[in-house]
């Protein structure tokens with residue numbers, strides 16, 4: 001038992017700060033309206049993307065923090081998004097029903113792959129590659145069913161008449177509404193994270209991630225605990241993927257499914273900080289802002305004129321290079337590193 | 351589906367065998383690196399892509415093909431060593447997830463750089479080797495050549511690993527890392543050599559692929575995941591296993607692809623992979639532990 | 640030949656060796672004895688460079704060892720047979736021996752060294768293509784010693800060669816140690832099997848919690864109270 005040390009959770013902001021932060025976030029659309037008239041839609045768009053991806057990253061981090069490195073989450077976001085859109089387009093089923101179906105399918109897929117993995121103790125690289133196979137399988141299915149999915153070109157949910165529609169869950173034309181929906185989603189993610197963090201499951205999973213045998217010997221049903229967290233994590237990502245599709249009004253196998261999406265999710269989370277509440281959010285802010293800034297900088301720099309379409313890849317190249325740099329020099333992520341530095345300073349001070 | 355047990359079915363099977371040689375070669379390279387350094391190069395297929403472009407530009411720039419091929423192999427070998435030195439070496443002490451991710455970052459980086467440098471157009475070497483046939487079946491010479499050269503490459507690697515001191519050290523280090531200094535072995539040098547050899551195998555793969563397929567920056571995504579599957583199916587670190595797995599997987603792709611759309615062949619291969627791993631988690635020839 | 644003075648070393652957190660000084664002369668066999676956890680293995684690891692010393696000096700034939708990276712220390716003529724043998728289990732016996740001859744000087748004379756080791760231990764020649772991990776414990780110890788001799792060392796460090804072996808086999812292992820002494824190698828041997836090892840060794844040191852408690856000829860140690868009380872279990 002002595003070998004299994006429980007790690008204290010760090011980086012949960014105190015209540016007063018949280019309240020202040022929440023108020024600020026709720027006021028953002030008003031601030032933007034007066035602060036940046038004219039560019040309102042653009043800034044809100046960026047924030048919405050950050051919030052939705054934060055939710056997805058947070059979902060991933062639920063299992064990632066316990067050493068379950070899944071590359072399968074691109075499959076879950078894909079299943080969530082495609083199920084919702086296809087049920088709407090082909091069967092006319094409202095996303096209010098389509099999303100739960102998508103979540104159900106994604107969770108089922110996750111458990112189907114995870115159960116044998118966990119009971120056979122497939123971990124580490126093997127687990128990552130197993131889940132990668134799932135991602136690839138889902139992507140291939142999406143491409144293969146091109147009559148319905150549009151293949152590699154992707155597809156769009158059929159627009160409900162009138163733009164914003166409750167039954168069709170289409171809110172994209174109203175950016176402020178979209179912002180609040182994304183904000184609610186994000187808050188839901190944090191709440192989930194806190195619930196898991198304060199549950200007994202977390203202690204069991206923490207123990208299992210450090211020493212599976214020892215955890216099992218003190219009565220933890222390791223497989224069950226891991227399955228619970230995997231199911232939850234997959235469900236959250238499916239929901240995130242579905243909302244993303246509804247907001248973007250476009251889904252493609254490379255934007256919401258596939259290895260690239262999986263890697264982006266994992267990257268974002270690691271870049272922010274894996275075992276901290278706001279780590280995934282910081283990661284999403286960082287990755288989304290970075291790619292946006294790079295995109296704008298590249299387009300504005302006149303390089304496009306020189307390099308033509310090739311310049312479009314410049315931001316990805318810089319993004320990739322920065323990610324490498326980050327993992328080498330800041331393996332604990334942005335927030336993790338900051339928190340640790342602060343803790344050191346406090347410990348160092350008399 | 352329009353699958354019949356006719357001569358074309360046999361043709362598909364044989365084409366699968368030919369494809370297997372190439373896949374086995376690439377899986378071998380990835381496996382070698384994993385076995386020695388304990389890091390999965392997620393960007394392995396992108397190294398192949400770099401090699402294909404190197405060969406393409408050398409060849410279209412007037413270098414005769416055999417020389418261009420050699421240049422390509424050397425370029426990718428150097429890239430492999432560079433990858434290790436610049437990216438992997440600093441993260442050797444970090445958790446496996448970070449090691450995996452850092453090579454994922456390289457994947458994005460290489461794809462983007464290739465897009466910038468070479469554009470998004472499909473490029474083709476324009477060498478046509480023609481085909482041969484017997485009964486009613488036809489086989490492209492480029493595939494036959496790829497099969498034969500891949501086998502020869504694997505044989506050469508096997509001789510290197512079993513006969514030379516360096517090769518023996520490469521096999522030994524995968525079994526006991528800590529005591530290597532007692533043998534007078536500088537592990538960091540072995541890592542570098544292994545990375546170069548792993549890169550060289552990707553380069554050889556590039557030579558064989560450039561004769562068969564068009565080149566574009568995202569080509570790695572087409573077969574990269576496949577190579578990981580083959581490695582895992584064979585048992586990470588087991589070369590014989592990778593060889594057998596390559597033959598199994600390529601059958602699904604070739605036969606499946608001839609009966610249905612290409613993606614479904616791949617999809618079935620991945621499905622088979624997942625089921626197979628549940629039956630034998632350590633891979634076909636893997637050692638558990 | 641080997642001289643240590645004021646060596647301190649340890650692992651993260653804990654210091655294991657304290658200000659330790661000792662010497663081994665050419666042609667000698669020196670035993671290091673002590674209880675579990677005394678720091679015997681740590682001492683050998685420091686000598687062969689596996690664990691860097693924190694302070695003190697360490698020379699082999701007058702050349703400082705502390706400046707060499709670990710993989711260079713073999714080249715000064717020190718071969719270390721580690722605790723629990725540590726063969727490469729899935730390599731053949733001959734490949735294991737080949738690894739022993741990895742350093743350039745030994746590589747150049749590989750055939751010669753191989754014939755020499757096979758001559759010394761014919762059993763290894765019979766088993767040359769067997770996987771090392773499938774041999775018996777005694778055979779594995781033989782292979783581990785053979786592997787060390789492949790580098791053409793002057794000094795052989797042996798860490799508990801009799802560990803985990805049946806009594807009859809322990810006898811055989813001490814015979815091996817005698818044999819390599821006769822071949823002219825200098826030997827520094829760590830053992831729990833005090834009575835046996837002091838029959839083979841000329842001199843010995845007794846280590847307790849990282850410090851040298853006693854040192855002297857084998858006979859002196861056998862007669863000393865410290866050794867009799869603690870380790871002979873009479």
Ligand SMILES: Nc1ncnc2c1ncn2[C@@H]1O[C@H](COP(=O)(O)OP(=O)(O)OP(=O)(O)O)[C@@H](O)[C@H]1O
Nearest residue numbers: 650651655673674675676677678679680681682831
């Ligand atoms: N890798 C390590 N990390 C931390 N502490 C270690 C390590 N190896 C050994 N120690 C500690 O150093 C001390 C000395 O260990 P060492 O292995 O040198 O003892 P020993 O005399 O060889 O014992 P034994 O007779 O059991 O082999 C012990 O307290 C041990 O717990």
Ligand SMILES: [Mg+2]
Nearest residue numbers: 679680681722
């Ligand atoms: Mg010991």
